[in-house]
Amino acid sequence: MVRSWSVGAPIGVVLLATLLLTGCAPGEPGNDDAAAPPSPGSSSPAPTSSSGEGPAATADEYVPASLEGPARNVPEPVMPALAKEESLEGAQAFLDYWSDAMWFANQTGNTKFVREVVSTSCERCYEQFDVIDEVYARDAWFIGGRERVEIQDESLVRAVDGVYKPVSLANSEGIKLVENGRITYEAEPRKGLNDPFPIYLDYRNGKWLYITAANMPGVGEMQ
Template identity: 35%
Template sequence: MSSLGVRRRFAAVSLAVAGSLVLLSGCSGSDDAGADAAQSPSPSVSPSTSPSPTPMPSATYKPASAEGPAENVPLPVMPEEAKVESKEGLIAFARYWYELVNYGYETGDVEPVKAVSGPDCVDCNRYFGVVDRGYRDDDWMAGSLIDFRSVHSDYVLTPEGLYQVLIQFTQEPVEYYGPDGAEYGVDPGSDAPVVQILEARYEDDRWIVAKLSSM
């Protein structure tokens, strides 16, 4: 596979490791047998005791590296505030959207991002293409995380009926790997702060990203 080259990217906030507990329990019992048992007093029987549920270890998050793709990446959950049509709701939604972008980089699954992005968002579609190529033929991506510096919105409608959010962040280099030790190159990321404008609309009781651009 040829080198993927340098591409334009954007990513998301750091993620928390999460997992679920599997509870195991047992039970025991016995049956009465024989006709004589019905003719004699029943002996007292101590109730059986089930063992206490034992929590299983939570799946451990493992970031991607040259050795393999990320493992057990938790899917970000939309906070309740991000569902509200307000300035605070829009800012919370913007953070959540970038978390989904990062989830896509780590897993190759961009469907959660698509669910909250409009079909005419050009840079969103570029991102989908980048991830699709990065995970083609059992390949994977590593790095790409961003560190939020600031998030701001004046919460004023544009002539197109959109609300804008300014997001400032830095981004880790994006690395490309494949099976059998294949290495396809690294995009440099950005040590210097980058500013992007996310434009969203509130429709059908939810926020949708309509546009994304860099300043």
């Protein structure tokens, strides 16, 4: 997955995989002592971004990233009350929020919200967050980066180790890295129709925590 690069090296040369958490190998679920996240800001999530700025925008209107510059006026993710319920619907609402928080990070370079809902035991997740931080610190940016995860199970059952592991499918719009006005890295959109995988989730103190995504033996064909 994503690794650090040497100082001065082009960022796109060293990105070895997509910046999508569901691509992470499974970590050790275990217990995590990370603090539960506070409720983020009050704006609603924006629609999936595109690569052009389009017509002139008002001063506070969301403008997607393009070759000309990073996204502007990106609304902060907002966690709905349902995303704090220990239920199948609550877990899905939480994953929807996680998706919004990850997209916000890719759009802005601000990884605060997604870090608050992801377990520190997912080392590769945090490597990805560090990559995003450094990309924007070097005046580069991303186009796209939206990923949606849909739980496929009809019920939510806690495993014997105390962790929930609902089988899910993920769709990604893809992502592009822009450096100095040109695309230096690109991950194509994908639809994981034949690639179900379990997502490890913990629920404690009235809140969900994303732990990791694992591979499922015998599957893996991306559509």
